[in-house]
Amino acid sequence: MIGGTDVVLEIGAGVRAADAILRAVRRHWPRCVYQNADDESAPFTPFEGDWPPQDVDREFFVYKDEEAARSWDADGATPENDNTMLYVIVPEKPADRTTVPTLTVVCGEPSGEVKAILDDIESSLKENGRTGNGASIASPGLGVCE
Numbered sequence: 001m002i003g004g005t006d007v008v009l010e011i012g013a014g015v016r017a018a019d020a021i022l023r024a025v026r027r028h029w030p031r032c033v034y035q036n037a038d039d040e041s042a043p044f045t046p047f048e049g050d051w052p053p054q055d056v057d058r059e060f061f062v063y064k065d066e067e068a069a070r071s072w073d074a075d076g077a078t079p080e081n082d083n084t085m086l087y088v089i090v091p092e093k094p095a096d097r098t099t100v101p102t103l104t105v106v107c108g109e110p111s112g113e114v115k116a117i118l119d120d121i122e123s124s125l126k127e128n129g130r131t132g133n134g135a136s137i138a139s140p141g142l143g144v145c146e
Contacts, residue, residue: 003077004108007118011101012126017090018056020124021105025062025086028117033063037087058090082108086117 011017026032037059063069068084075081087106105121107114 004082004106005110007105007107007110008102009105009118009122009125011090011103015125017103017125018058018060018088021088021090021103021121022056022062024120024124025117027120028113029062029064031065033066033069035061035063035069037061058092060088062086062088077108083112083114084108086114 022034034056036057038057061072062085063072064084068081071078071081072085085108089104089106091101091103093101103125105118107118110118
């Protein structure tokens, strides 16, 4: 289970959300490990190919590093690995063109290093300086695909 906080962020027009998120995370976690949410293989190796990966799903995990990926795989969420993984959910485009598109980043606690990453992600999702107000919502937990 993933507990913690859901952070909802607006996506600017024309922004490739997954690309923007992965680039922002990698600036803070250069040895991060990427995993599609439906991939059941163990994500123990930092992605060394073209960045970001070309086959990014709408739901994915980004671990701080190999150690964090192994910890989450073996133990799930623990106090020791809190804030070493982000779960990203990028919805399909809204049918109503007047609705501002948003995405959700699930994290342990939006503070410290993770807060800096979330701020960077939010900036990366803006269009021409347009602001997106991040709203935090407590999450009772989401299932992890293992």
